Amino acid sequence: MNASIVNFMRNAPATYHPGWGAAEFTDWQDEQLSWKNSCYLGDWSFLWEIQVDGPDALRLFEQSSVNSFAKFPIGAAKHLVQCNDNGKVIAEGVLMRIGEQSFRTQSTTAFWTAWLIRNGDYDVTYSKPSRFQFQVSGPNALAVCEKAAGESLTDIGFMHFRTVRIAGVEVHALRQGMAGEVGFELHGDAAHAEDVRAAILASGEEFGIRRLGRRTAMINHLEAAFPTGGWHYLADMFADGFMPFMLEEFDLMGLSGKIGGSFESDDIDDYFLSPIALGWGKSVKFDHEFTGRAALEREIANPSKVRVTLEFDSQDVVDIYGSLFEDGEPYQFLDIPHQERWVAWSDAVRNDDGDVIGISTVPGYSYYFRKVLTLSYVDPRYSEPGTRVQVVWGAPGTRQKLIGATVAPAPYKKDNRRADLLALARPA
Structure with a gap:
């Protein structure tokens, strides 16, 4: 059985990833320099996402992941990692706690968590909200996001989020930084994605913002040592059914x-x-x-x-x-x-x-x-x-x-994600 899986996957077609909106927007060299010299806007809205609600939601994530949930307040996020019985990774992605019994998770953890709910004994439900997910990352990311939101964001701790308004739209601003630089992920209703995108690009014009295309998007994961399933490792997703x-x-x-x-x-x-x-x-x-x-x-x-x-x-x-x-x-x-x-x-x-x-x-x-x-x-x-x-x-x-x-070393470039935002903030 194992040999047949390997043979099938070796001979499978190499499909192109449709994400990020385009292969290039300016050119890939220019875009690669953005997270060193200015910042970029990247579109990860293609990632799968589910919302999990119910009294057993926390128990579900605790039993299925390596992460500790001893401290996980509303407004916090984790890099969720779920494994098989042999300790090999099945899925990983961001988990956000949006309420006492409500969580959202993106990427392959959406698949596996939905599967566990379907086949487990948990008093929870899941839904698939249609939301955009933009990343703004680089030395100028804080200035761009503050201008777009019209307020200071220096109170948002690393891997925490809160609601802001951009282009009149409610957006969750999650501080992280997949380029190894200060960054924010901006999550909101997909119906308003274009308005929010336009507002971010307009706010970023004076700061040299670039749009991140498909040809170079994964280089920031490579330099910052963020292994990504399907690129930098093969996840075990071969459970029966x-x-x-x-x-x-x-x-x-x-x-x-x-x-x-x-x-x-x-x-x-x-x-x-x-x-x-x-x-x-x-x-x-x-x-x-x-x-x-x-x-x-x-x-x-x-x-x-x-x-x-x-x-x-x-x-x-x-x-x-x-x-x-x-x-x-x-x-x-x-x-x-x-x-x-x-x-x-x-x-x-x-x-x-x-x-x-x-x-x-x-x-x-x-x-x-x-x-x-x-x-x-x-x-x-x-x-x-x-x-x-x-x-x-x-x-x-x-x-x-x-x-x-x-x-x-891995990361190859210096990790600046946890930089002091107050030191980076522009004078009022």
Whole structure:
């Protein structure tokens, strides 16, 4: 069964992601610099979302996730992580507490939570609100959002939210920052999305705001080390009956799951990763019973993989493009700045002896750092920055190349998400 799943996913079509509104708005180099020099407006409204209401809502999330709920007031948010019995990630996304018994969650946690409600014994209901979700992130994000809202936002703590009004529309302003910079996610009724978007862009004009397109949107996740399912890891979503449920209940936008890269195994479990390997160990709290707890207790005491960034040797990348201008079979194309296809990439990482010591995920080109980078998960013995490794580039059965790579920290760029907003605020 496992081998057939792997074979199916290797041969699945590589579907293009339809999100973010366009491939580019100015150009991808300009857009990539926005979260260093100014800020961007990115549209994540394509993410799936559900609202969960009822007396068992908190119990549902507590029993299904690694996160602690000892402190979770109304107006707070968490990075929700849900695992299987083996401690491998099934789903992850943002969870917002909007009332005593009311929660909203976006991304793959919407799928899995709905599935748990459908098949569990919880006194809750779920609905699928139609809402926009805009991100404004970068050094000028606070100034832009304050101008759009017409009020100070310095009181909003990290991973907290409150209601503001933009273009006369009620909006939840959630402070986070997926680019590793100060940022706000703005959530509201999809019927008013265009009015709010226009107001943000108008407010941001003097601050150099850019719109973020599909070609470069995931580079901020790469630089800031935010692994994303379907790109930087394969989630375990193969429970009996779950796929038909997703197809029936959610619009999957034509996306199909696919495995890419040089790493080979007939066991689908070898492609799954735990929250510890993905760098989310701080979110794993053993103050409650949850699915996968026993496996994660064992792993956290003796981790087998550590999240790092790999810097590809630039000359090896140039050689890949050079093969397009030579006779014979070229190397597999390395798409820059980032592939637009929905592929869970897994390349084998080797040491000097040729032993596989980890997995390298989808590569991306950082125009700011002038490097091809990947989020990778390697044996802890090879996780020290500066360690040299090799990445096997090329799908099985094609011409392959060993790319030299250097281990670097993850996140690769400085994490500025929790910067003091009062220090950034403009004088009144």
